[in-house]
Structures are given as C-alpha cells and as structure tokens.
Amino acid sequence: MAKGVLPVDDAFERLRALPYENVGVARVDHHRGIRQGVPEVIFGEGKTVEQIVAIARSMRRAGSGVLVTRLDPEKMRAVRRRLRGAVPHAAARCLVIRDGRPKLLGKGTILVVTAGTSDIPVAEEAAVTAEFLGNRVDRLFDVGVAGIHRLLGKQERLRAARVLVVVAGMEGALASVVGGLTDKPVIAVPTSIGYGASFGGVAALLGMLNSCSPTVAVVNIDNGFGAGVLSSVINRL
Amino acid sequence: MAKGVLPVDDAFERLRALPYENVGVARVDHHRGIRQGVPEVIFGEGKTVEQIVAIARSMRRAGSGVLVTRLDPEKMRAVRRRLRGAVPHAAARCLVIRDGRPKLLGKGTILVVTAGTSDIPVAEEAAVTAEFLGNRVDRLFDVGVAGIHRLLGKQERLRAARVLVVVAGMEGALASVVGGLTDKPVIAVPTSIGYGASFGGVAALLGMLNSCSPTVAVVNIDNGFGAGVLSSVINRL
C-alpha cells in the first residue's frame, strides 16, 4: 500500500506549477479560464476600491478581460476613475474592461425574463455577464404571472431562445410557467424582492425548487452572475 | 371607576345562559350556528370513534346536520356502522349526516381548482364542506401551471364562479395565475403535496402568501375545510 503513496506526493508537487499570481489580497487564478471556460470575475461587494483595482490590474496584465459585479454607484465611480477604459453597466451594477468586443462564443440566444421591474438589476447582471462571455442576449422584462397574457403574447421570443434565464421574486411562479412553454433549459434566479413572508427571497427560492416543470434548475438568491455564467456555458455546447 | 366593574360582572353572569351542552369530551357549541352561520363540525383526526359518535349524536339531538372531516377509511367504516344515515364522501375523507338535501344558501357557484391530482383530497374536503353549507360547487382539477393551456382553456368556468378556491402543493403558483384571470375573491389552500424543499407545504404556503395577485388570501396547509367554510360565508353575502 505504501507503494501508492509516493506517486501521489510526486503528483502534488507538480501541481505547484499551476499558473496563478499572488497579488496580496487574492490568488488570481488565471488558470480558471482554461479549466472552466470563464475568465476570473471580481465580486465587488465587500471589497475595497483598492482591492478591486489591484485584482483587475493583475488580470489585465495577464491579458484577460475583466468583469466587476455588485458595485454600488459610489464604488463604481471610484473604480472607474482608476481603471481607464472600464465600461459601466449601471442597471446591472457591473463594470467591464476588455479590448474590443467579445468574440461570439454562444451558439444561440439567451433570453432573460423577469416577473417584475424590481427584478431588473439581477436580470441585468445575468445579461451583462452572458454578453461579456460572448453570447447574444434577449431581454423580456415585467411579464409576471398575475397578468399571464403579457407572457403568452411573447411566445415566439421564448421559442427563439436556446437557453432561458427566469428572474423572479415574491412567489417565483414565473419559472414554472416559462418551463411549461419551452423545451429548452431554464435557469431560475430567485430574487430578494418582496417583503414579509418572502423572507428575503426564500419564498421564491422554494417555489422554484419545487417547480412542477422538470426543466428548471435554480441558483442562489439574487445570483444573476451565476445564471449568466451557467447559461453561457450551456449556450456554448 | 369602580362603577364600571359591577355591570361587567353582571353581564358575564348572563353569558352563562348561552346554549351549549357538555357531552363529556367537548362543549358542543350549538350556538355557533347562530353566531357564525356555520353548524358545528367534527374534526375527526385525533378523535376516537366513540368521541366522534358522542358529539355527532349530541348535535343530531339538537336538530343540527353533522359534518365529520379527516376520517381515514377504517375510522369512516366504524363511524358509519354506529351512525345510521351517514353519507360518506370517500375522496374528501368526510361523512355527512342530515335530513334531506341542504337548502341552497349561497348566491353563486364556488369553483374549486387544483394544480395536480394529488391535491384532490383537500379540494374535495373544501367542496363537500361548501356543498354541506348550501352552495353549488364546480370542480376543475389538474390544471397546474406547467401546462398553462389546460387552465386557459377553461376560462369561461373561471368567469362563471362567484368565489374561487385554489388548491395546490409544490410551488403553489396556480393561485397567482388564477387570481390574474378573475375579478372574484380567491381562497388559496396550500397542500402538503411535494417532497424535499416543499417542507410539507411550506413552499406552497409561502408562494401563495407572496402572490402578486392582490385578490388572493390563504388558509392553513391542507385546510380544505376552512376554505369550504370561508368561501361559503363569502358566497352568502
């Protein structure tokens, strides 16, 4: 049995050769783009302007495009002053830095749907992320189930999508209805929109997890970024 | 201030004159029919056959019709053997004893809608209760939102109803959709149908409480009886 031990250790030694760069605040993982097909992204919430700028510059030095998410207006202004060429997406609370336009890598269109207008920031985070990763994105906002004709009137855009992202707070019922109207994968994003017994998005989350449409999968509450990445990864298949 | 105390005491004395009869296991409240417009009903779960029979007989002696709810098949058989003339409603797990047919007291039709077939027992409890209380009841079962055309194809029956009861488990989304298609009150009954993150009906309950349709109110999980009573009380207005 001891025989097995050595090769393992040896293998682990070689793992050190992996390309990442220690920029002090974070091990910037340049390799992830290769392994996972997504460039590193900076989650802006809870990071200082200095930390964001340092990580972004390290990524730029490595030749990568940069997406910064969850920036409140003030932090966005501060980061933009220090990072030249950063393009803001206010509704999405995101910032994008890259050379030229993204290469189109997704094969079809990703449709991002919201139940209400308050869900738009999360939906835009998903949409901007998917565009950053090289996808065509269509947006269909404020088509919640209490006025079902608003959604039914847009059937052909549902059908034109290759992947769908449904963003909804409150009872989150939209995901099930959309799932019943398409034969494509539906990524559901519960939002923290609501009050009282919405419990910060838990009602929508549970509604989506219990969807009677078996083509629906769910990401974390308000996780527009994750929905953008996952829909992009699916759209590249 | 002491002046106010005596009349109160006096008043409370007189309250003793209220008509109820102590049958040992429960104070049968014959007066409730007058106060609340509903005859006393026996919640069968957790009561023994003997207790059910004793309460039912007391009510029959007082001239009242009797509804027994939440009877499993075995208990239903045992109660029927001892209470002549009891009419079983197997799907609703209910038993009805009365003289003749109920007088029609509700002004319109109560429509009971379910999302799936597993929700039918709770829906039937609501329907049988409403019929027992003198209402016309229409039933529209298995029209959940993942196949929205099933519901949309029945619009005229939705429109014909004066009060609607929507019974759904899992994500409970049907209440919101129905609420958006009618201008009549919707009583939503979450059911414990589901598994995993349905948490015994909590997902449906939260979904319904967070309904984006403002004409929806909610009763307890699996509370078909309450929905039957409340829809009946509304239908008498």
Added chain:
Amino acid sequence: MAKGVLPVDDAFERLRALPYENVGVARVDHHRGIRQGVPEVIFGEGKTVEQIVAIARSMRRAGSGVLVTRLDPEKMRAVRRRLRGAVPHAAARCLVIRDGRPKLLGKGTILVVTAGTSDIPVAEEAAVTAEFLGNRVDRLFDVGVAGIHRLLGKQERLRAARVLVVVAGMEGALASVVGGLTDKPVIAVPTSIGYGASFGGVAALLGMLNSCSPTVAVVNIDNGFGAGVLSSVINRL
C-alpha cells in the same frame, strides 16, 4: 396531435392585441382593471420618485385613478411636488390621484380592526385602499385581546360590517376572537410589530393561519394593500 398546435399558436398571436403601454420602467397594464376589477396601483417602496411619477402619469393619461402605496414622508413630499392634485394619506403612507370622489361600488361596510396602535399604518393602508376602490370603511383600532372588553363593547359595529379586516402583530390572536364573533368573512393581516420571537411578523402570521375560526383567511405580513383589495372585491359581490 399536430393538428392541435396551430390554433394555439394562432391564439397566442392574438393575445398581443391586449392593451398595455410600455413606459420604460414597467408595462402598465391598463387591462387589469377590466380583468380583475382593480385599477393598477403603484407599490412605492423600492421605486424612485422618477419611476413613480412616470407610471402615475401614464395611468392618468389612460384615464385611470392612481393609488401609490408605501411612501416614506420624504418620497411622498417629492412625488406630491410633481403630481398636481395628489391627496396624501399620511398615516397610510399612501397618495391618491383621481377625478372627484370614488363611485360607491361596495355593497356594505368594511370594518378594519387593529390590536394595537402600532398596527395602524398597515390598517390605514387597507382602509385607504378600500376607500379608493369605492367602499365605505369603518375603523376600530387598539382593541387587542389582552383587554377583551374593549372589543366586546363594540359588538354592534362588528355586526354591522359586511367584510372585516383584522390587523394585528405580536401573537395575532385578535383574528380568531373576531372570527368567533361574526358570521362574515375575516381577512387577517399579520404585522411585523413586535420583537424577539415575533420574528418580524412570523408569530402573528402563524397564529392567524392556525386560527380556530374557520372564516379567517390570511394575507402577507404588513400587506394592508392586499387586504384592502380583497375585502373590496368581496364587498362588491
């Protein structure tokens, strides 16, 4: 089977003809008044002054009265400066814009009851909403169950109501007691009043859902608006 597909598509095409107007931030659903019997209402929380004004103006252009809810004092002032003729209801945190007085559409009186004084803002939201929708509203505040004589002394007003709205935080027991004293429908509104194990209204919500009075249905925590709409819809029957 393929035969069924075409008519559906055809039907969905026609749904596009439904009257709504895209005002940028929200699809204002002028049609809802027809379908649901309630004019569109603006939920003020989380919307900017600009968004509220834009939606309100679109509604006014369509000839509709406007109700704006959940306005904190500062936002209410800002909106009033830009919308001439808006009538504030400070205790309800609401703003109403309409031509003349509402037509009386409700057949009886809606009685709004509160357990404590802290529940009044939610109760007023319900009352103002019901008045906006054409109902006579009676108010009976601060009659919680720890001093039951306060409620019992007002029995004739309970009996005079056609629909009751009970607003209570903490243990929410008032809904059950009121439900036991009337044969009319009771809409219960749990409030987030309380601390510690009230869990932001959850204790009151659970208390109301488990009411031993079968004529009680519940809406979301602090949802005075929903209670106003639903009681109005019932009062029009």
Added chain:
Amino acid sequence: MAKGVLPVDDAFERLRALPYENVGVARVDHHRGIRQGVPEVIFGEGKTVEQIVAIARSMRRAGSGVLVTRLDPEKMRAVRRRLRGAVPHAAARCLVIRDGRPKLLGKGTILVVTAGTSDIPVAEEAAVTAEFLGNRVDRLFDVGVAGIHRLLGKQERLRAARVLVVVAGMEGALASVVGGLTDKPVIAVPTSIGYGASFGGVAALLGMLNSCSPTVAVVNIDNGFGAGVLSSVINRL
C-alpha cells in the same frame, strides 16, 4: 492567586458526600427534593419498563412518592403489573405510587384551562403533577377563543385561582385572553395539536411568547409536567 485554588478543591471534595444512589441506569437524585422542593419524577418516554421499575423501586426504598409521566397504554400496563399500588391516570398518561394521600402544600387553587379537547392529555399531565405535589386543582377545558363566551361565562373560576395554567395548540391565543382577565400568574403550555403551519406546536409557542399580556410565561411544547411543577412551586409561596 494560587491561594484560592485549595479551598475550592476542598469544597468540591465535600460535595461528594451528597446523597444519591447509583441504580445502574440513572443517578437517582434523592437530594433534589430537598433542594428544589419536588420529588424526583420518572420521564417514561424512551425508557424501558425495566428501567422505569428499577428507578421507581430505588425511589420507593428512599421513602419517596413516585410519579411516572409519558406512559403509553401498553407500557403503563406493564409497569403496573410490576409495581404494586401504582395508581394510573389514563388521560394524563401518568402513574402515581405513594403512601396515602398527598399532604396539601399549595396555598390556593391551580386552575388548568384548555382551548380544545385535544389539549386535554397535556392539561391532565399538568393537573396530575400538581395534585401529586400537594395542590388543589380546578379544570376548565375546551374554552378556546373562537367561542369567547364559553370562557367569559366562567369568570368567577378564573378569579378563584391563585395560579393558572393555560394549555392550547393551534394559535395559542387563549393564554393572552386569560392573561387579560386575571391578575394572577399564567403558565402557558403550547401543545403540538394542529396541522400544517402549526409546525408541531411552534405556532402556539410563538403566539404565547409574544403574548400582549405581561403576566404570561411559557414552558416547552407539550410540557404539562413542567407547568404542573412550576405552578406548584408558585402556589407554595
């Protein structure tokens, strides 16, 4: 500082002299009667007949009366066969063994009140425990708040009590109402009676913890025994 260490050790040495007897399955704490004023009681649930009998005999040898709680009918029969003179209290699921009648130690009457008939087993556990500990107990069952006149008609018995125990499931509202009608301490016992959103007694527990009557304190769900002991301890003051 080291000076302080020795006396402590010394003190702890002496603690070993405390009178208890190791009967194999449990350290029977004969001393507790002295310290806490209550004899040791055997919680029957989860213990085998053998364990119960062994502990009971040890207590009998020490001259103590014995109360065994939470016995299902079968276990009660088995224990009775082996412990001569044990008096069963079926409704309370308890068994009492003692010489003669308990000495009256409580100064007044403890009133045990229930909301419904299903709460009676827990109420009887409280009542039998309090009687075992030397108290006069009055019982007022099935006076829940949905028929408030049943309770109000019994005002003089509420007023005659020195300590009150209120046992209620579902929304647990009875404790607040009783608390508002008396100036004596109220021990509230939530029960697991209910279904759906009662969550095994949580709704009643929260309702009682949030009682607007400040003379109410709460024990664990279904903890009739604790309420019996605590009300007894208060009644001896």
Added chain:
Amino acid sequence: MAKGVLPVDDAFERLRALPYENVGVARVDHHRGIRQGVPEVIFGEGKTVEQIVAIARSMRRAGSGVLVTRLDPEKMRAVRRRLRGAVPHAAARCLVIRDGRPKLLGKGTILVVTAGTSDIPVAEEAAVTAEFLGNRVDRLFDVGVAGIHRLLGKQERLRAARVLVVVAGMEGALASVVGGLTDKPVIAVPTSIGYGASFGGVAALLGMLNSCSPTVAVVNIDNGFGAGVLSSVINRL
C-alpha cells in the same frame, strides 16, 4: 336557542361602561390596573415623543404612576424635557413618573441574575419594572456558567430570593443551573446578546425552553419588562 341571544347582547352593551379614555393614539386602559394588578405601561420603542407624552399625561391625570420602557438616550432626553418629575433609569432605558415612593406590595425579594455584562440592560428593565410595581429587588450580574464558581459563591442570595429572574444570551444555560439550585420559581429571559448561530436570541430561547429544571418558565427574547411584571405578580401572592 334564540332565547340565549338577548342577554348576551344586553351584557355586551353594558361592557361599554368600562372606564377608558381615548387619547387619540391609544385607548388608555385605566381599568387594567384593577383587572390585572399592573398599571398601564408605555412601550416607548416605535412611538414618537409626542405620543409618549400624550399617553403619559392621560395616565397622570387619571392619578396613575407611569413607567416608560425602551427609550433610547435621545428620546429619553426629549421626553424628560416635557414631563416634569420623570426619573430616568439609564441602564434600564426606562423613565418613571410617580408621586413619592412605591408602596411595598411584594412579599419577598426578587433576585435578578445575569450571565454576562451585556445582558444588564434587559436585566435592569426587569428590575426597574419590579421596583416600580412595589418589590424589593436584588441584583446578581455576570455570573455565567463558564465560571460556575461565581454563581456557587452566591448561594445564600439565591436562597434568600422568593422569585428569581435569570437573564442570559448566547446558550442561556444559566437558567437551568439556577433552577437546580433553588426551590423557587425562575422566570427566564433570553437576550439577543450573541452573534452567528445565536440567531438574535433564538439559541438562548430554545435552551431555556428545553431546560432540564422544571421550575423554569420563559418570556420573549429581551422581554425584561414582562419578567418584571410576572415576577411582581408572583411576589404578591
């Protein structure tokens, strides 16, 4: 049966004679002092300075002493400026207005114990309330179970108390230990002191509800006031 209806109505009419005064913001219930043995108290949190002053003045006019609880420093200063003779209790966040010293109504001493120093504000609220209601109060602070000798060294003060109030956050274990060292009633107050998995006092609340000492009852998280009232009510027996 109809016979019973009239006396009830009659009785309810007379209930109107009960003495209370509508001061606009609250029905001040002067009668409660008679029914419950406690004067009305003003819960300061969530009330404006104007509301507090209005209610306090109404109570003063009725000849009652006044206790105002849950006042942050700023509000306390504002209220004091407008209510002459109000005595502040800063640590308790309370304000007392009365003529002369309270009459001693409690028969023994109430001992208020805390686990840590952060629990003191809640403990002081209990102590000041009990003193306001005419009780001798002893204080034993910062004797948590991780240094059990601090508590054990104060045994004689535990034994001298007639009623005990135990105030503790985090795991709330102190209530069980104190309950094991005394034969007097223990009112346990969980506090919201703690972080992470204390969940705002839930851990302490559950710990106290599950106390293995059967002489412990629990009030709401941070409810020092309730503990003060209840311990006072017990101490008057």
Added chain:
Amino acid sequence: MAKGVLPVDDAFERLRALPYENVGVARVDHHRGIRQGVPEVIFGEGKTVEQIVAIARSMRRAGSGVLVTRLDPEKMRAVRRRLRGAVPHAAARCLVIRDGRPKLLGKGTILVVTAGTSDIPVAEEAAVTAEFLGNRVDRLFDVGVAGIHRLLGKQERLRAARVLVVVAGMEGALASVVGGLTDKPVIAVPTSIGYGASFGGVAALLGMLNSCSPTVAVVNIDNGFGAGVLSSVINRL
C-alpha cells in the same frame, strides 16, 4: 380598450382544441411531449397501483413510452403484474415501458456522479430518466470529497462528459469541487442522506446553492428525475 377583450376570448376558446384525454384521475397531457420535448412521466409516490396502471395505459394508447418513478418494491411488483413488458430498474425505483430501444437524441454523454453509496438510488433515477430520454449515461459513484483522490483519479471521465449531474447528501460539497474541474454545466441534486443537522437534505441543498463554482445549478432534494430531464434537455442542444 374593450376592443382587446374579444380576440383574447376567441384565442382562449381555441385553446380547448389542445389534445389531452381525461382518464379520470389525471388529465394526461399528450401535448407536453411536443411543447417540452419530454414524454409524460408518472410520479409513482402517493398514487395507487390502479391510478398508475390507468395513466400508463392511456399513454400507451397514445403511442408514448412510459416512465414510472418512485416505486417501492411492492408497488413495482404489483404494477409489473398488470403492465406487460414493463422493464424494472430496481436501484432507480423506476419502471420503463416502451417499444424497442430509445432513439439516441442526446449529442454527448451525461455523467452522473455521487458522493456516497447511499446517494445511488437518486443518481440511478437521474440516469435511468436520461437514458429513457435518449442519452448515453456514464456513472461515477462514491467519490466524495473526504477522499478527494478518488475523484481526481477520474478526471478524464469528467472531461469526457457534455453535461454533469452531481448527487450528494450531507454537506453537498462535491458539486463545487466537480464544478471547479470542468467547463461543462453541472446539475446538482442534494439528497436527504444524512442525519441530525442535515435536516433531510437542507444542508446539502444550501451548500449547493452557495457553491463557489458558478457553473452549478440545483434541483429539489432527491429530485433525480428532474436532473435526468434537465440534463437531457441540455444534451440535446
């Protein structure tokens, strides 16, 4: 506005032409195969043998293959006796009836991974469902993260997959690790395997929802069927 109403009604009329067949217990939705790309499936749990057989026969008459899930061994035997040609998949608790082998519709391989051996039934439900829907499925079981080399040694099979399904109970950490090793979509299925603070799968569910790998989406606890359908839908893109 009234103009818009008629076409809608007209459209809804036509929806009735949709092909479904009422078999008494359920509206068998033959159309769903067209809309969603998946044949109707029978969820066996909570259905009687008679119901399952009736629905299955209706589907067979319509020419569809049939998948029955969640069959305990006894029910599976009973159904097989009545449905000739049904092929059991014991580990998956599923039954398949179809003519010949499924046509290969998925473009790549779906890899189903489990953390432990107890997760296999849920994983097999996913695998059998995916195979039923025309996919090649690879299985990699019992490679949980506490022995990370078991997973790392299978890297090439991870890389060979077009879609991955990760099935794990307890802490559910495997989804994140797998998500970090592949650039393909990962469908995570939490299972109810575990005890204590796993809370029936909640710990795994939360772990997966909070995955630091943005290519992971989650379905309901134990929802192997949903994972099979969704991975199939993705694999057909």
Added chain:
Amino acid sequence: MAKGVLPVDDAFERLRALPYENVGVARVDHHRGIRQGVPEVIFGEGKTVEQIVAIARSMRRAGSGVLVTRLDPEKMRAVRRRLRGAVPHAAARCLVIRDGRPKLLGKGTILVVTAGTSDIPVAEEAAVTAEFLGNRVDRLFDVGVAGIHRLLGKQERLRAARVLVVVAGMEGALASVVGGLTDKPVIAVPTSIGYGASFGGVAALLGMLNSCSPTVAVVNIDNGFGAGVLSSVINRL
C-alpha cells in the same frame, strides 16, 4: 499558461495508483488509514446486512480491523451470524471485529460525559469508537446541570482527562459548564433527546455552538462516532 496544464494531467494520472478496491457497493478506501490515521468504518444505518457484510469482509481481507456503527438490535444479530468473531457493544449499537486487543495509541484518557441517561447510546458510540482506535476511555454519565453538584463532585476525573467529550440533549448546557472546569479541549455532541422545542437536537446544537466557553467545538447531532474519532486524533498528538 498552457505549460501548466500538462503536469497537472500527468499528476492526476498517477493518482489512479492509489490503493482502493471496488467491492460493488462502495469504494473501500484502504488508504484512508494512512492519510487520516483512522481505519474505514461502516455506517450501518441505511445499509442492508448484505452490504455491511461485503464491506466488512473486504476490509478484513485487507488486514484491517472493522467497526460497524448504528446497528439496530435485529440487524446486529443478522450481521453477527455472518461475521464470525464480531464483538457486539449493545449500548453503543456498534460491532467490532479485530485481531486481539487494540494497541494503545492515545497518550491520555478520553473522558465521555453525559447530561442524562437517554444520552448514553450516543456517548457509548463515542466511547467504543475511541477504544477501537486505541484510547483509554473514562465514562461519567447522568451529571446534567440541573443537579450541578453531581458534576462538581467528580472534578478530579475531569482534571484527569486529556480530552473530553460532552454528550447532551435538551438545552445542551453541560458543555459550557464542563468547558469552564477544565483547560483541556471539549468536543460537544448534541443529541436528539428532548421533545417540542428541542427540534430533534437543534436546541442543544445551538446551545453548544454559542457556548461561552471558548474551548468547546461541536459535531453533528447524535454524532458519537465523529466525537470518538476526533477525540482520538487529538489524544494521539
């Protein structure tokens, strides 16, 4: 960057050389003993007798001792009939198979303490596991905090221990008290003993996580096995 990819792949190839044996139901991980210092253990709950026997035999063939946990009495008998030389530990619900006595690997004594007698099965699981792994174990049972002198009288045994395991249900307070009496590490095991608001061990779990003794760490509810392993790993240091 691509440079880094190859060594990693190469390394992962070599990981396959690790010694494990596929016995059909589980990848028996013989290597773990080397990596983690603990032999593989069979979690008996949810496994069939056949699965347990197969895994046990594989382990025996590899020369390892075997510990099987969570065996109910019937399964234990069945396994013993098929595995010669298996030694049962009934109170711990465990079975041990090994050659001779375990070598003493732990440097000191592990003391296992319980609050009540109902906690003993979990405590014995911890104790038997620790003994199996080569430790001296002392047991101190039924010394809960409501009778604190029982614990204080055993101070010298607390002091003699090198590692302590505290097993308690209900409020779990014992861990904090023990933590305050020793300067050695305390592993706390909450148990599911209790009822009502113990929520299957959650109250004890939260109590222990919020311990005011900073030398306490917690394992899962009822996880006696984990406490046995971890205390053993610490005792080998």
Added chain:
Amino acid sequence: MAKGVLPVDDAFERLRALPYENVGVARVDHHRGIRQGVPEVIFGEGKTVEQIVAIARSMRRAGSGVLVTRLDPEKMRAVRRRLRGAVPHAAARCLVIRDGRPKLLGKGTILVVTAGTSDIPVAEEAAVTAEFLGNRVDRLFDVGVAGIHRLLGKQERLRAARVLVVVAGMEGALASVVGGLTDKPVIAVPTSIGYGASFGGVAALLGMLNSCSPTVAVVNIDNGFGAGVLSSVINRL
C-alpha cells in the same frame, strides 16, 4: 440525608475566596487563566471604549496580558489612545497588550486556512489569538474548493501542521476536503460571507456540521477567537 447538606453549604462558602475583582462593568475573572489555561479576553463588540479600557486596566494590574477582539477601526483608535503599548492587528480587528513576546507554549504549528479572501478577518482573529496564547501559526489563504489545485499544491504545509483551523463561508466545503487530506484535528469556522441562501453563515455551518470527514469539529459562525483558543489548547497537549 440532612447530613450531606452542611458540607455543601460549607463548601460554597469557601468558593467566595476565589480571586476576582469587581471593576463595575464586569467581574474580571483572574482565576480563569488557572482553570482554563487562557487569560481573560475582552470581546470588544457592544462594549464602550470606557468599558474596554476599565477591564483592560484591571487585567494589566493583575499582571495579565490582554487581548481585545472585535474592534472596528474607530473604536480601535480610541482604545489605543488610552492604553499605551497596545499593539493593533488591523486585519484581525484585535488589539494586544503584553510585556515582551509571548512564551512559546504550543508544541507544533497551527495552520489557519481560508476558502476566500473575504474570510481573512475571521482567520486573522483566530491566528492572532493563537499567537497571543503562545503558538506558532502558519497562514494559507484563498484556497477554496472550486480551484482544488490551489489547495493540493500546498500539501506539505497541511502535513506540517499539528492542528488546523479551516475558515470558510458560502458552502463551507473546504473543511471536508482539508479533513480528508490530514490526520490531525480540524477546527472549522463557518463565516457569514455569502448572500441569499447563505443565511448569514448558516449554509457553511450546516455544511461543516455534516462533514463527511470525522476529524472536523465546528465553532460558531465568525468565531475566529474560539478557534484560536481551542486550537491553542489542543496544541499544548
């Protein structure tokens, strides 16, 4: 039996001789250093600058080193101005006052590992605490499981540690993976890092409690201090 009572009382008298000093805001427990092997530490959160300074000075007078935790930047500056010689640890939010360097008391190295950069403040609190208590500490930050090679490349540092502290938010999976790679005790610290369904650290907490690695124990969310103390206590064995 009475014989046993006196020695106990006697013993408790002597407990008063224990050395602590009442500094007004807290009973500074100088004795704890002897009993538990850790000096008293000041939890800065919720304490005023004046309280912190008073306690710190009392400890300094007793000759003890002082560690103050949970200081926000402003409070840290204020405390430093008043306590000469206090050394700040900004990343850990801690302040240390002592004479000279700590004596090395721990036998090996404590390795503190984090999943992300946001977990660093909690990790630093653990590290600074452990250093304060006389341990060598190694830090390995930002090695979360979504990029598993970052951790695997640091195997020799894992192996060099005598005790490990794993700090992780979100899904908390790192603890299980680390536990599988070492045979030393692992103290897991869930952090409140995350959003949505992380529920303030609950997801990580549950993940760690359900770890499939039996050498992992858990402390409270964000409890870096506790992890530092416990790992230190273990490292002294």
